[in-house]
Amino acid sequence: MSDDTCANPLLLGWIKEWLDQAREHNSKGFTVYKKAYESMKACPLIFQHPSEALQLNGIGPKLCQRLTDKLKDHCAENGLPMPEDPRTVKSKRTSSEGDAGSQPAKKPRKTKTYAPALRSGPYALILALGSLDEHSNQSMTKAQLVEKAQPYCDSSFTVPPDPSKYFTAWNSMKTLLQRELIYTQGHPLKKYSLTEEGWEVAKALKKTLPKSNQNTLTFDSSSGQITSKPPASRGNTITSTAGLGSLHEEGSNDLRRTQSIWDEDTELSTVTPIPIPPDSFKVQLILDTREVRSSKDRDYISNELIKKGVNPEVRALEVGDIMWVAKFHDPMFLSKYGEEGDEIMLDWIVERKRLDDLVGSIKDGRFHEQKFRLNRSGIKNVIYLIEEFTVTHESNAATAQRYYEMVSSAIASTQVVNGYFVKRTKNLDDTIRYLARMTFLLSNMYSASSFSSTTCPVNASANPSHTLSLLPSRHLSTSNPYLTTLSNLQATNPSITYGVTFSTFCAIASKSEALTLRDIFLKMLMCTRGVSGDKALEIQRRWPTPQAFIQAFEALNPKERETMVSDNLQSMVRTKTIAKVLSKKIAEVWGEAG
DSSP states (O other): OOGGGSSOHHHHHHHHHHHHHHHHTTOTHHHHHHHHHHHHHHOOSOOSSGGGGGGSTTOOHHHHHHHHHHHHHHHHHHTOOOOOOHHHHHHHHHHHHHTTTTSOOOOOOOOOOOOOOTTSHHHHHHHHHHTSOTTSOOOEEHHHHHHHHGGGOSSOSSSOSSTTOOOOGGGHHHHHHHTTSEEEEOSSSOEEEEOHHHHHHHHHHHTTSOGGGOOEEEEETTTTEEEEEOTTOOSSOEESSSOGGGOOHHHHHHHHHHHHHHHHHTTOSSOOOEEEOTTSEEEEEEEETTOOSBTTBTTHHHHHHHHTTOOOEEEOOSSOSEEEEEEESSTTTGGGGTOOSSEEEEEEEEEEEEHHHHHHHHHHTHHHHHHHHHHHTTOSEEEEEEEOOOOOSOOSHHHHHHHHHHHHHHHHHHHHTSOOEEEEESSHHHHHHHHHHHHHHHHHHHTTOOOOGGGSSSSSOOOSOOEEEEOOGGGOBTTBOHHHHHHHHHHHOTTEEEEOBHHHHHHHHOSSSSOOHHHHHHHHHTTSTTOOHHHHHHHHHHSOSHHHHHHHHHTSOHHHHHTHHHHHTTTSOGGGOOOHHHHHHHHHHHTTOO
16 A cells, blocks of 8 residues: 555654654664554544544554644644544533433534635635536646646645645645545546535635636646636636526537547547657656665765766655656646656666575565566566675575576576566676666667667667657556557557656556556465466466466365366476475465465
């Protein structure tokens, strides 16, 4: 589960902030915050007040009080009402029930309509969405909503008020979602709309606006943008105030045509890429937050790259350790196409493995799982970078020889079976030099600089220049699967890099999101030691689903179950056959699952 899908993202974010601080200072509190973070992240219940988190394992009264104080500051900064402590509410209710015997029952109070503070984050977001047509299915992406809401808010939706702050005005969206004033739809690109309760609040807020802000709304089908015009401009527009039933017939028909185009747009059988001008972006190196020299020297790689003329960005990556994106000079460039952010993925990714980590990942199964996710990411040019490191687990020659054979076999499999380029470096400094060279080469490639393809340090068909095209997120759906679409386009135009936005890529490559039943089944199979990716694929081909696999075991007696897998895969090539010992181990796991 990602942080964005947590039931209480606001509380989780604060605990994560304290966890990171404890890690930076090597504090003993790191263990406490880590346990609290994991409990909060896994909790499916939505808390109305931090005190309710006391029921979670690892969260005590002190941490609850600290979360409460943090929530008070957050509410004060964003003009939000502070929720009541449920324990206080319960005690009030108990005392009132005690007096009920001697007093007549009071009529229940009518719930007050939510009223956000003037020019606060919730105020601006509701007004922005209120500019849409209440009786249509229109919605806004985050980029469109931020642009529309910013004029109504005193705080920024993109930049924290000062370096010590963590949140922007956009965080108030979580409050509106919890109050069910706004709902979201779409994946991986979210779109936002008002609920019925949200429209009631929006109508009340509109009455407080000056007459000059009572604008009319037009929907541009060519760009997917929502723009507003003064009331004096008549024609194919929709007024944002009441009286929609008296719309001009021509304008109403145009709205229906526009809405029809938008609805069909998400179900196109073909995807039309958007060409990107080569001078509109720069090539940006992205480092994963875990790529550090040591726990006490976390900035070494970044600092050394800066010395070599490369300014990396550090962030948490869903897959891989290093990647490159096209970062636009104009931050609002992608919003013209209804997309979020200001980055498009390039077709290059690096999985860095220190030699001792490679050995460990092979032994515990991470090696196959990581390659599986790299393949599913759709990135064509995968570089498997192996950094030399002296293995010191045991010093005898037999153990060293065993590790050598294990690594050699893994490297051969990565090159031959997966088709990845394997790069070996002597040490971390050698790795940094390689990353700097790759960044300069990619910058030249996408700026149409001419250089020989033989100088490129990977085995991809690198032309002297590459062009970049954007795959619109709204076109990627069940009718247009990402990997199939990408494969078809790459086969037609290999010199063009087809990329999605960075946020869309993260959603596609996430460990928990967008997994098919087949993906999950394969990952489950590879959890058994000895079941490689190839062997898992052969099992999945014979028994397509977990249910089919379990039912096959249930149809046999206990002795026959032990050899069911090995007997059925006898005809496979040698590397994909399963020995009886492994077959028995699989039966112990799956044969008892029913």
